[in-house]
Amino acid sequence: MEDLLIQHVNLEKYENQERHKTEGFRSSKALVVRRGAPFRVSLQLEGRPFNPRTDSLRVKIMLGRLYAMMPVTFSKRVSSSSWNAYMDPADLNLHKPSIFIYPPASASVGFYRFQLWVPSRGGQQKTAFGKFILLFNPWCREDSVYIPFEDQREEYVQNDSGLLFVGTPVNTASRPWSFDQYEPGVLEACLNLLQVSPQHQNNRVVDYLNRTSPIYISRIVSAMINSEDDHGVLKGNWSSDFKQGVHPSMWTGSGDILRQWAQTAYRPVKYGQCWVFAAVMCTVMRVLGIPCRVVTNFNSAHDTNANLVIEEYYSETGQKLSRNKDSIWNFHVWVECWMNRKDLGFGKDGWQVLDPTPQERSGGVFCCGPASVKAIKDQRIDLVYDIPFVYAAVNADVHKFIVSQGQVVSHSKDTERVGSLICTKAVGFPRLQNITGDYKHIKSPTSTLTSRSSTMSEDSTVRRASSSEGVLVFLTLDKAPLAGKPVSFTVKVTNRQSVAKMMKVHINAQAKEYNHSPSDTFWEIHSTLELAPKEVKVLHQQILPAQYEDVVGDNLINLAVVLEDMANQERFLASEEFNITSPQLAIQVSNESNIVPHKEQTATVTFTNPFSHMVSGVLTVAGAGLIPGKINFRMLPLQPGGRVLQPITFIPNMAGTKMLQASLSLTNINTTITGFEMVFVNKV
The missing domain is CATH 3.90.260.10 (Transglutaminase-like)
Known part of the structure; x- marks a missing residue:
């Protein structure tokens, strides 16, 4: 009988990657599969067909110098803890047989090579025929990263x-x-x-x-x-x-x-x-x-x-x-x-x-x-x-x-x-x-905040209060600060004693990065306050945009009030650190219910200048699966309150939900303004 010869091996990349939830990695030249699930390779034989009674095959799997050698069996019953290779006897094409390779759910992840060994009359003949990338498998119950939903x-x-x-x-x-x-x-x-x-x-x-x-x-x-x-x-x-x-x-x-x-x-x-x-x-x-x-x-x-x-x-x-x-x-x-x-x-x-x-x-x-x-x-x-x-x-x-x-x-x-x-x-x-x-046992649940709006938490004032037997002071933001608008806040002072008090009031604002101590003071007020016995007084203050825009940008503000009792020099502190939210870029996608792969689509990015002076910058638009790389547009100087609309085009390369995102880096303010829109790409 003539030797069994393999003319070609097909890694069945499309079928395997769809089955292994790795179809997104289509740009990779290698087959990408997950452990704990079999993948199929098909053989194109030269000459005679495969004879299941007399022919035998062996598969060698290699990861660096490590390897596993296994016979190709005719049983789909495999050990979940070791490498296996088998042919499906119920679906055996003798001219184009398929081999299923099963990586155990505990296999090492990495870049593998494998060889098919076939016997010949002159001894063992090996045929190198493939490479694959093996990943963890959160769909497999036996895998240690299995997540059930x-x-x-x-x-x-x-x-x-x-x-x-x-x-x-x-x-x-x-x-x-x-x-x-x-x-x-x-x-x-x-x-x-x-x-x-x-x-x-x-x-x-x-x-x-x-x-x-x-x-x-x-x-x-x-x-x-x-x-x-x-x-x-x-x-x-x-x-x-x-x-x-x-x-x-x-x-x-x-x-x-x-x-x-x-x-x-x-x-x-x-x-x-x-x-x-x-x-x-x-x-x-x-x-x-x-x-x-x-x-x-x-x-x-x-x-x-x-x-x-x-x-x-x-x-x-x-x-x-x-x-x-x-x-x-x-x-x-x-x-x-x-x-x-x-x-x-x-x-x-x-x-x-x-x-x-x-x-x-x-x-x-x-x-x-x-x-x-x-x-x-x-x-x-x-x-x-x-x-x-x-x-x-x-x-x-x-x-x-x-x-x-x-x-x-x-x-x-x-x-x-x-x-x-x-x-x-x-x-x-x-x-x-x-x-x-x-992470922690909390006294009462805090309501979930939405990323589209700014929410002041109900218990936030507790952290901004300082008290003693004599004086109670609260520092609260009137509303979530927004770029281009005044920062409005309230200082509430309560005299808890039955004697009048004369207080020095110091209010101080400093810009700070999210992980640093604040820099120098950029805004401050110093005054005196007279409190009658048991009196409550409320001080309303504002920091205007022109006072914070040049120093804050993407930074935050540390705001503190110190009260000093002029009679006994007792001091009371209340403080808060907060950010000033930048406006979001608006993205409007045209014909969004009929978006399909490989067809050009259009969208418009809109920015309105909320600042008190003219701004300019560079707009960058990106979107994985929508735009290869990035598209940059230079924005000309825009007056306060001015509006600019930038049309863009994109061509989706795959179905699914994708994010189209834009960021505007302003050149004269330390601020990056962002926006995004989710785009659903229908299957053809």
Whole structure:
């Protein structure tokens, strides 16, 4: 009998990737599949047909120097814990037979090669015939990243766009982001990230063996997103000098960052801050198949001495001082990944915090997590990894001090401010989901805020009050501050005693970045106030746009009031930090109910100048699956109240819900204005 000869092997890429939920990776030349599910390859034979009684085949699977050899059987019953290959006896085409290769749900992720071995009369003959990329499988119950709800798999694995939340808890702002996991070159960059890691470079065999675990993979990615210890993706910069790179606020998606890193021989991309680090990590984890979401912790504590106390100092006139290493970031952004945690014992599965922003070393390197969210809520600070650090970020107390002539003259404690709102994007909708209760036991639920509007929380005034037996003072914003409008606020002072009081009143405003102490005072008022016994007085104040526009921009405002009793020099402090929301760009898509792939569509981006002076800038429009790369338009100077409409065209390349996003970087104000519109692309 003549030898069995294989003329051609078809990897059946379209069928396999549709079945494995990897059809978005069509730009990759390699077959992309998920572990825990079989994929089919078909053979084109030369000469005689396959004879199931006399012919035998063997498959060799290779990951680096590791390999598995297996016979091709005729039974679909396979072991879920080992590699298997079989032909379906009920559907056996003898001229074009198909082989099903089954990767176990515990297989290592990475770039594989495989060979088909066929016997010949002269001995074994091997035929190299393919490559494939193997990813985690959140659709497979046996996989350690299995997540049981389809809408969550669509959101946390397949969705290539999202919203990042910034600002302050009383005035949240949404920032659109394109995760770009299906864009050309992104899959390859994410796989290269594992190859470039120190773990792989130091011992490739051990690294490949450990890649079965999402715990191991997530710690590598957390470290590799920042460039502090390795050839990581992003260089952090929290100064005001970004001349050597890109201002973090200018990034709109992960694709440009990951491609630039890969194309420059893995030199760090400049620059990133917390939301950029987290968004890029979310892209990598979704590419690898690990469910991931971006999370914002408002009023996030960085407790450097692990005493769960953050100290803040103010001058006697209300200026916030930089006096210690501890700090509170108005917002800090990390990611959560979904996985089993058998290493932690019962009940710690599910969402795990991972923070790629370089703040503290973990195991000698700048990474953080995976820290079980359930363990954080249960205060299990004895468990790995980095639970004490995250626990402090959401639970530390704030002690405020007023300092006069080097001496502390007033002290108050706030137990509600840190971690006052923890949120992420809602599943399936472009709005905020409040997940604070996942991290901590809260006294009463805070209503979910929407990303389209600004909401003042009901308990916000509690944090802005200072009292004693003598005087009670409240500082409250009258409404959420909006760019181009006055910042209106109220100071309410109550004399709780039966004697008249004469008070000095100092109100101070400073601009600040989200993670820094404030800069110099840009607005202040000093006055005196007379209070009759038991009297309540209300002071109404405004900071006009012309007074804050040149110093605030994308920054925030620290506002403080200090009252001094002129009789006994007793002082009372109330403070608030807030952002001024920029207007959103409006995007109107034409004929939006009839959008289909490969057909040109039109949209219009509209901007109205809310500022008190003329502005100009550069408008950037992007959309994964809609526009290749980015389109830039230069906006001519626009008068206050002026309006500009910019028409754009785009051609969708795939069906599904996509995000069309625009950002306007103003040249004469430190502000980036954004907008987005979800576009549903129908199947043809």
